[in-house]
Amino acid sequence: xxxxxGRLFFIICTLISATVFIGLTFDSHRRFPGLTNEDKxxxxxxxxKDVWHNNNCINCHTLLGEGGYYAPDLTKITQQRGTPxxxxxxxxxxxxxxxxxxxxxxxxxxxxxxxISEVIAFLDWVGHIDNQGWPPRPIIVSGTTIPGTDVGQPxxxxxxSTDPVxxxxxxxxxxxxxxxxxxxxxxxxxxxxPTLAGLATRAAAIIASPEYKGEAKTxxxxxxxxITHPSAYLVPGAMYSANSQSFMPDNFAADLExxxxxxxxxxxxxxK
Amino acid sequence: xxxxxxxxxxWYFAVAMCLFGLxxxxxxxxxxxxxxxxxxxxxxxxxxxxxxxxxxxIVWVLTGFMGATYYVVPxxxxxxxxxxxxxxxxxxxxxxxxxxxxxxxxxxxxAGNKMLEQxxxxxxxxxxxxxxxxxNILMTIKRAGRWTVTEGVLVAGLAxxxxxxxxxxxxxxxxxxxxFYRWWTIHLWVEGVWEMIQGGLLAYLLIxxxxxxxxxxxxxxxxxxxxxxxxxxxxxxxxYYWVGVPHYWLPIGGFFSALEPVALLGMAMYAYFAMRRxxxxxxxxxxxxxxxxxxxxxxxxxxxxxxxxxxxxxxxWTHGTLITAMHGHGAFYGAYAMTxxxxxxxxxxxxxxxRKVEGSSIGYWAFWMQVMGMFGMTLSFxxxxxxxxxxxxxxxxxxxxxxxxxxxHFLMLIATASVFxxxxxxxxxxxxxxxxxxxxxxxxxxxxxxxxxxxxxxxAVSG
Numbered sequence: 216x217x218x219x220x221g222r223l224f225f226i227i228c229t230l231i232s233a234t235v236f237i238g239l240t241f242d243s244h245r246r247f248p249g250l251t252n253e254d255k256x257x258x259x260x261x262x263x264k265d266v267w268h269n270n271n272c273i274n275c276h277t278l279l280g281e282g283g284y285y286a287p288d289l290t291k292i293t294q295q296r297g298t299p300x301x302x303x304x305x306x307x308x309x310x311x312x313x314x315x316x317x318x319x320x321x322x323x324x325x326x327x328x329x330x331i332s333e334v335i336a337f338l339d340w341v342g343h344i345d346n347q348g349w350p351p352r353p354i355i356v357s358g359t360t361i362p363g364t365d366v367g368q369p370x371x372x373x374x375x376s377t378d379p380v381x382x383x384x385x386x387x388x389x390x391x392x393x394x395x396x397x398x399x400x401x402x403x404x405x406x407x408x409p410t411l412a413g414l415a416t417r418a419a420a421i422i423a424s425p426e427y428k429g430e431a432k433t434x435x436x437x438x439x440x441x442i443t444h445p446s447a448y449l450v451p452g453a454m455y456s457a458n459s460q461s462f463m464p465d466n467f468a469a470d471l472e473x474x475x476x477x478x479x480x481x482x483x484x485x486x487k
Numbered sequence: 488x489x490x491x492x493x494x495x496x497x498w499y500f501a502v503a504m505c506l507f508g509l510x511x512x513x514x515x516x517x518x519x520x521x522x523x524x525x526x527x528x529x530x531x532x533x534x535x536x537x538x539x540x541x542x543x544x545i546v547w548v549l550t551g552f553m554g555a556t557y558y559v560v561p562x563x564x565x566x567x568x569x570x571x572x573x574x575x576x577x578x579x580x581x582x583x584x585x586x587x588x589x590x591x592x593x594x595x596x597x598a599g600n601k602m603l604e605q606x607x608x609x610x611x612x613x614x615x616x617x618x619x620x621x622x623n624i625l626m627t628i629k630r631a632g633r634w635t636v637t638e639g640v641l642v643a644g645l646a647x648x649x650x651x652x653x654x655x656x657x658x659x660x661x662x663x664x665x666x667f668y669r670w671w672t673i674h675l676w677v678e679g680v681w682e683m684i685q686g687g688l689l690a691y692l693l694i695x696x697x698x699x700x701x702x703x704x705x706x707x708x709x710x711x712x713x714x715x716x717x718x719x720x721x722x723x724x725x726x727y728y729w730v731g732v733p734h735y736w737l738p739i740g741g742f743f744s745a746l747e748p749v750a751l752l753g754m755a756m757y758a759y760f761a762m763r764r765x766x767x768x769x770x771x772x773x774x775x776x777x778x779x780x781x782x783x784x785x786x787x788x789x790x791x792x793x794x795x796x797x798x799x800x801x802x803x804w805t806h807g808t809l810i811t812a813m814h815g816h817g818a819f820y821g822a823y824a825m826t827x828x829x830x831x832x833x834x835x836x837x838x839x840x841x842r843k844v845e846g847s848s849i850g851y852w853a854f855w856m857q858v859m860g861m862f863g864m865t866l867s868f869x870x871x872x873x874x875x876x877x878x879x880x881x882x883x884x885x886x887x888x889x890x891x892x893x894x895x896h897f898l899m900l901i902a903t904a905s906v907f908x909x910x911x912x913x914x915x916x917x918x919x920x921x922x923x924x925x926x927x928x929x930x931x932x933x934x935x936x937x938x939x940x941x942x943x944x945x946x947a948v949s950g
Contacts, residue, residue: 280807
């Protein structure tokens with residue numbers, strides 16, 4: 216090979232790669248609006264993106280898996296934690312996590328109420344980007360889903376069984392958002408939500424207590440009410456509720472079929 | 488050193504060394520935060536120290552590249568630099584930009600975009616400084632009327648680096664589009680045009696150190712840069728996994744990223760065969776260590792550690808974990824930090840006075856401690872990352888609880904980082920140990936070792 220041929224090799228390789236790359240870039244631009252729901256990109260969300268950048272969030276957290284690897288990935292955070300929870304968390308992270316226990320803590324970003332709702336809107340928009348289904352299974356902020364679950368089994372709808380309890384258990388791991396993203400069924404393992412270990416037994420005690428103001432008369436009704444109206448009874452703790460409103464998402468009554476709620480209740484009733 | 492104006496390089500290298508030291512201070516500070524609790528949580532939390540750590544890296548490596556170019560171009564084009572004054576003004580503006588950025592990050596003045604945190608006014612300064620630099624270099628070449636492939640590749644790499652910074656100046660409303668173009672700057676820098684710069688500097692060093700035939704070296708330089716671009720340009724796709732771009736980027740990323748180690752291996756073989764064919768005739772064997780070491784560490788850090796997690800079905804689980812930090816440290820150090828350190832080691836006997844060409848024992852300690860320390864750091868991040876992937880991503884343990892289980896790896900990280908930092912401190916001390924040569928001394932030195940014909944370098948040292 217001569218020097219001239221070497222130069223020709225360099226020029227041809229570079230031109231081919233660059234041409235293909237630029238061609239695919241044009242095609243990607245054609246597809247971005249659909250993949251990222253650009254029609255839903257409101258000024259509030261764009262301001263939320265500025266909040267995200269101005270506070271240098273990306274140098275600790277990851278978003279779509281990109282960032283600092285020092286704090287949890289936030290791609291699907293709004294599907295795991297409702298707006299009330301995220302709002303309260305952003306107002307004062309130290310109420311939710313202990314630096315002594317976890318050895319790291321998010322400094323208070325000192326955001327205004329408007330900035331908080333903007334950045335949450337932004338994160339929610341990011342969470343709905345079509346990104347080839349990543350992460351392959353939910354990335355959880357804290358706690359564990361290992362005890363009492365099928366380790367390594369991805370969330371799935373129970374297609375194998377018609378048993379309501381089996382279907383309920385599958386929903387527990389998959390219903391949007393998955394219950395086990397916040398609730399463990401291991402005794403004493405409180406995640407973002409309280410543990411559901413012994414739920415059926417505790418339900419009877421809660422109904423009988425004077426603090427209970429809901430309408431349920433039986434443990435079954437109480438579990439159903441907790442799913443459809445999370446704020447009917449508030450488990451004590453600043454990390455679970457604020458202003459008489461539970462941090463648990465309240466979309467289940469609308470997003471689940473009545474029969475799915477029945478299955479979920481049937482499953483949760485087995486936690487004694 | 489044949490040309491007076493080459494001494495500009497000393498001041499670029501001096502600034503690079505200061506920023507390198509500062510980068511490690513912030514690196515160690517950042518690493519210590521993995522152990523926690525953090526007493527500086529409310530003044531200098533992780534996000535700030537990490538941004539400063541990575542930005543200082545980019546700034547000092549680019550300072551080193553520019554210094555190296557000011558050293559290489561006069562020799563290759565056989566001419567003094569067009570404007571020495573412009574070279575110094577450029578250095579001052581560049582340093583002020585870097586220092587302002589660091590201080591700004593401390594007080595929350597940031598664009599908050601990973602690696603491109605520089606606020607908009609500072610980005611403009613970067614562009615202006617790059618233009619000054621390119622003008623000065625191109626005018627030198629134009630006035631000399633002579634250029635070589637080696638310097639052509641080097642200068643073209645720097646020019647492309649400046650052009651690829653331009654997408655970073657634009658604000659995008661769509662976060663996915665913003666990610667898409669962020670990698671045009673960062674990826675096409677580090678796996679494209681910076682490798683071109685590395686290739687140019689490597690060719691220069693190999694021609695000087697081994698006395699290998701220039702025609703042969705430059706022919707293969709074209710081939711290597713061709714391979715780098717063929718794999719690297721479409722290899723950008725491995726940053727487009729899971730971020731909201733069309734699906735076809737996944738197989739493209741997998742295939743072309745798999746080719747990237749081939750290009751890097753080609754670079755290492757290029758260095759090895761040059762040395763084997765022409766022999767280690769040059770007395771500066773410390774510079775030989777750094778040059779060959781750089782190519783070997785590039786194959787390891789950029790090539791193998793990158794390939795380890797670049798296949799889409801693997802990356803699905805490793806994406807956004809400490810595995811990426813493993814690759815990042817190995818790649819940047821091997822390919823870029825070591826290339827600059829090789830250039831400094833080669834030029835130092837010419838740029839400073841009272842220094843033996845073959846290097847001192849401090850120099851070798853600095854080399855081996857850095858190489859071993861960085862190897863240990865990549866292992867620490869790698870083992871931590873593997874633990875994280877299994878516990879957090881596969882078993883489903885919470886993020887914070889997983890991090891607590893990785894403490895032992897963070898201890899290992901800090902231990903190996905301390906070895907590395909000691910090596911780096913020795914290198915920096917060795918750099919500043921003797922004074923730069925005065926202009927009079929440069930004028931009186933008629934024969935420098937690098938100008939000796941191949942194979943006769945030893946006899947020229949005494950001259």
